[in-house]
Amino acid sequence: MKKSLTLSLLLGASLFAADLSSVIEIPDASKIIQKDLLAPVGIYKMPDGCVTNDPKAIARGSYIFHNLNGGNAKGDAPEGLSKKLPDGKEKQYGNCVACHNIEKAVGGGNVGPDLTKYHEMFIKSGVRDAQYVYQKIADPRVDNPNTNMTVNLATKLFNEKEICDITSYVLSIK
Numbered sequence: 001m002k003k004s005l006t007l008s009l010l011l012g013a014s015l016f017a018a019d020l021s022s023v024i025e026i027p028d029a030s031k032i033i034q035k036d037l038l039a040p041v042g043i044y045k046m047p048d049g050c051v052t053n054d055p056k057a058i059a060r061g062s063y064i065f066h067n068l069n070g071g072n073a074k075g076d077a078p079e080g081l082s083k084k085l086p087d088g089k090e091k092q093y094g095n096c097v098a099c100h101n102i103e104k105a106v107g108g109g110n111v112g113p114d115l116t117k118y119h120e121m122f123i124k125s126g127v128r129d130a131q132y133v134y135q136k137i138a139d140p141r142v143d144n145p146n147t148n149m150t151v152n153l154a155t156k157l158f159n160e161k162e163i164c165d166i167t168s169y170v171l172s173i174k
């Protein structure tokens, strides 16, 4: 009994002392960081006909605003939007609601400003225009380098058309 205990202790100690550096993977962190770095700040001009009153575009914008992961997104995706990417992977939506409240939002966050009555408060009053909102959603760093908001076009999370849909939703009268 005593003998086997001493033996196993010795074995344990020798395992500890073994040089495991050849079997432990040490990835090059600088490469991982490079891959995760954000693209440089981009200035984006709204394409022609971007902001629209088309209810289908507004429905897509609303869906993107209120949801995150395609597979778990609430309800069916509206016309022109898919829960999957062409390669079959799950589509990520905007999850804007995590940080912003907007009309009747379920679980609207307060990291960013409340976007309720945006048209009345910011567009009609002339404080903002559609181009500002488009740019803010595409790349919010342009007027605030330290923004906490997600970057959407420079990162290719969304394309121009999708940013137009989201802008149309924010600017729509709800």
Ligand code: HEC
Pocket (backbone or CB within 6 Å): 065, 094, 095, 096, 097, 098, 099, 100, 111, 112, 113, 115, 122, 128, 133, 136, 137, 140, 144, 146, 147, 148, 149, 150, 152, 166, 170
């Ligand atoms: C992680 C938090 C976060 C997320 C997610 C987020 N935002 Fe923001 N947003 C902010 C913050 C903070 C500000 C205000 C400060 C700034 O300009 O960066 C802001 C500002 C804005 C503004 C400008 C409001 C104004 O007129 O001053 C708009 C419009 C906007 N966000 C829309 C969106 C949309 C649409 C989405 C989803 C695609 C989104 N945000 C996602 C945090 C967020």
